[in-house]
Amino acid sequence: MRVISLCAGQGRDLLEVLAGHPRRDDVRARLVELDARNTAVAEATARAAGLEGVEVVTADASITDHYRDLTPADLVLVCGVFGNITDEDVERTVDACVQLCATGGTVVWTRHRGAPDLVPVICEWFEKRGFDRQWVSEPDAGFGVGVHRFHGEPQPLATGMRMFTFVEEAEKQGRNS
Incomplete structure (x- = not known):
């Protein structure tokens, strides 16, 4: 399953749910957020939960290039x-x-x-x-x-x-x- 999150912030829309989900290892996700403070929190949360399929990107989420290899999601x-x-x-x-x-x-x-x-x-x-x-x-x-x-x-x-x-x-x- 592929997931993309535009302007992901600290990843709260996805990471907490995904951490306890039985299919968590079937998910490949990309969270794109411009604020490095937020991506640092999202990255730490994903790593602490063992979410290996989650990638956190510090970048302008409005640019389609950041979703290139994960679409269609x-x-x-x-x-x-x-x-x-x-x-x-x-x-x-x-x-x-x-x-x-x-x-x-x-x-x-x-x-x-x-x-x-x-x-x-x-x-x-x-x-x-x-x-x-x-x-x-x-x-x-x-x-x-x-x-x-x-x-x-x-x-x-x-x-x-x-x-x-x-x-x-x-x-x-x-x-x-």
Whole structure:
């Protein structure tokens, strides 16, 4: 099983679950995160848990090159990204998921449910691209999480492509108006 995590932080979305999973040794994962402090924690956590199939990379997670030999993946984690980029970059990243995700693979993504609530639109973007909605948190849940399974045919990974750029809060508000 192949797993990629964009903007993985300290790997908390994957490492704690994987450490106790019976198929942990069947997983080859790449966690990409720009902050070296976070990757140091993720690396230490993976090594302490004996997760030999986990690779932690300190790099710009928005560049497709970092996923080249692990796509299409069975699980794609895009957590903590969609609330920090423009709507256009959210859609571009959803577009890229047809290159990142294997047929039958799953994308787990997050986005706040505050105004403007882009979650319904993100769901539409995924569904227009061959993903089936598996689960989405309710608007009043206090958080936004979506799970989509890909039923399409993966596209070849376009190397050298930037999926997104993090923006400052003021810039996000101006573009999301």
